[in-house]
Amino acid sequence: MPAPTSTATPTPVPLPTSTPTPEALCDPAFLWAGQTISSSGSYTETETAAAGPMACRIERGDCAYHRLVGQLDPTIVFKREETPPFDGEDILMHPAMLYPLSRLNALVLNEWGGDVQLRVTDAYDSLLEHDLKQTNPARKYSLHFEGRSIDLTTWPIDLNRYPRLCALAHCAGFDWVQNEGDHCHASVKAESLCGQC
Numbered sequence: 312m313p314a315p316t317s318t319a320t321p322t323p324v325p326l327p328t329s330t331p332t333p334e335a336l337c338d339p340a341f342l343w344a345g346q347t348i349s350s351s352g353s354y355t356e357t358e359t360a361a362a363g364p365m366a367c368r369i370e371r372g373d374c375a376y377h378r379l380v381g382q383l384d385p386t387i388v389f390k391r392e393e394t395p396p397f398d399g400e401d402i403l404m405h406p407a408m409l410y411p412l413s414r415l416n417a418l419v420l421n422e423w424g425g426d427v428q429l430r431v432t433d434a435y436d437s438l439l440e441h442d443l444k445q446t447n448p449a450r451k452y453s454l455h456f457e458g459r460s461i462d463l464t465t466w467p468i469d470l471n472r473y474p475r476l477c478a479l480a481h482c483a484g485f486d487w488v489q490n491e492g493d494h495c496h497a498s499v500k501a502e503s504l505c506g507q508c
C-alpha cells in the first residue's frame with residue numbers, strides 16, 4: 312500500500328489581529344487644566360452640543376428625583392460634605408452615568424495600582440451649588456441639576472494627577488469632560504429624566 316502523500320496545501324493562518332481596547336485607542340493621554348474634550352475627540356465642542364442641554368432642574372421629591380440612581384461602590388470615595396439629608400446627593404446620578412463611572416473607577420485602579428482612589432465630590436445637586444457666577448437662582452444652569460454631570464478628583468487629592476484623571480474620564484466614555492483645575496467635570500448624554508415623568 313503506497314504511503315499516503317500529503318497533497319493538502321497548508322492553509323495560511325491569518326496573523327492574529329489584536330483588537331484594540333477602547334483605552335488603547337484613547338487619546339489624548341492628558342487633558343490639561345482649562346481643556347475640554349467631547350466624546351468625538353473635539354476640544355472645541357461645547358458641553359451642550361456634546362451632552363445635550365439641561366432640560367430641567369430636578370427637585371427633591373420630584374418624580375424624576377426618584378429615577379436618579381445611587382452609586383454605592385465601596386471602592387469609590389464620595390465626599391458627601393453637604394448637611395444631611397443633602398449629603399446623599401453626591402451618590403445620586405442619572406442611570407446613564409453608572410457605566411462610565413465604573414469604567415473610570417477600573418481605569419483609575421489600573422493606572423495607579425490602588426495607591427489612588429476615584430473620588431466623587433458632587434453629582435446630582437438640588438442645592439444649586441453649581442453655576443455660581445449666575446446670581447439669579449431661577450437662571451442657574453448646570454447638568455448637575457439633572458444628575459448628568461459629576462465632579463471627580465483623586466483620593467488622596469493630587470492636582471498633578473488630574474490631567475491624567477480627566478483623560479481617563481474621556482476614555483471611560485463620558486460624553487464631555489472638562490479639567491477645571493481642582494477637579495474633573497464630566498457629563499453624559501442621555502434622555503433627561505425630566506422628560507420621562
Ligand SMILES: [Zn+2]
Pocket residue numbers: 441455460461462495496497
Ligand atoms: Zn461639575
